């Protein structure tokens with residue numbers, strides 16, 4: 408199995424997504440391109456490299472959450488002072504519940520050096536005293552708690568277990584570590600491993616336990632995601648592949664030497680501009696849509712000025728909100744006298760997006776006449 412540092416781990420990550428889209432357009436893995444990277448936790452697991460992560464939570468129920476509360480409360484014991492070097496880091500961890508939420512977890516993980524992770528695992532492996540155990544249990548509790556808080560921030564439509572499964576099989580993510588806590592026997596585990604690990608059941612008593620798994624992304628995909636380039640690059644490769652190279656697409660094509668921004672994707676042959684807008688909070692209703700419409704309007708005006716005659720707008724909004732934004736944008740374009748021969752809005756469905764792209768490919772390759780709307 409390739410490791411993160413292996414040069415081959417992620418070379419063709421986008422290619423694999425394109426192949427997946429062709430064979431299984433409804434695959435959950437594709438959804439990851441409709442997720443703004445800012446909604447994913449960013450870990451500092453390696454020097455000089457930020458890793459986007461996915462957090463999977465399993466076994467959440469009333470009993471397991473009670474066990475979590477018990478574990479966390481152990482940190483409040485008087486034993487804290489006895490532990491030299493690890494102490495300050497544990498105290499940093501202790502601030503987590505007060506901060507609450509995804510940001511807290513990110514901060515915690517940022518401060519959690521590989522050194523400390525090793526220390527924690529080493530502690531666990533040695534014969535440890537009751538006091539050690541309680542502190543580690545508390546850390547485990549805090550960690551799981553923060554993981555749950557982050558997982559709550561994922562988009563509603565996120566079927567995490569399916570996405571994880573699909574992304575794993577495409578080798579776009581790999582497990583980095585996992586933490587579990589059993590409500591029945593109090594057993595906990597903290598494991599770092601690049602291999603699929605940890606059963607959904609407690610190793611001691613076989614009860615389903617509360618489990619948080621943290622996955623990191625393929626290195627190459629990670630870099631693209633951090634620059635919002637995953638979706639544009641996917642669209643480019645999809646179009647080029649499906650048109651057998653007849654259509655060539657350019658990503659981040661500068662408009663007016665960059666003074667007027669850039670096309671996310673541009674196809675010169677058909678003068679098609681594709682704007683990708685992956686919002687951080689696609690489910691926030693109401694007012695936010697106006698500013699999204701405003702931004703899209705500016706962008707489309709620039710596209711038109713730069714010679715685009717056709718345009719596709721891709722957002723991760725749901726169908727209804729996408730329709731609202733479309734109505735607003737179309738109306739204002741009309742008022743401004745900006746005319747596209749074809750303008751299509753795609754919402755966060757790959758069926759919708761791939762359908763639009765296929766239509767463009769058909770028109771661009773058989774030389775079909777592109778009727779104005």
Ligand SMILES: [Zn+2]
Pocket residue numbers: 589590591592593594609610611612613614
């Ligand atoms: Zn157990």
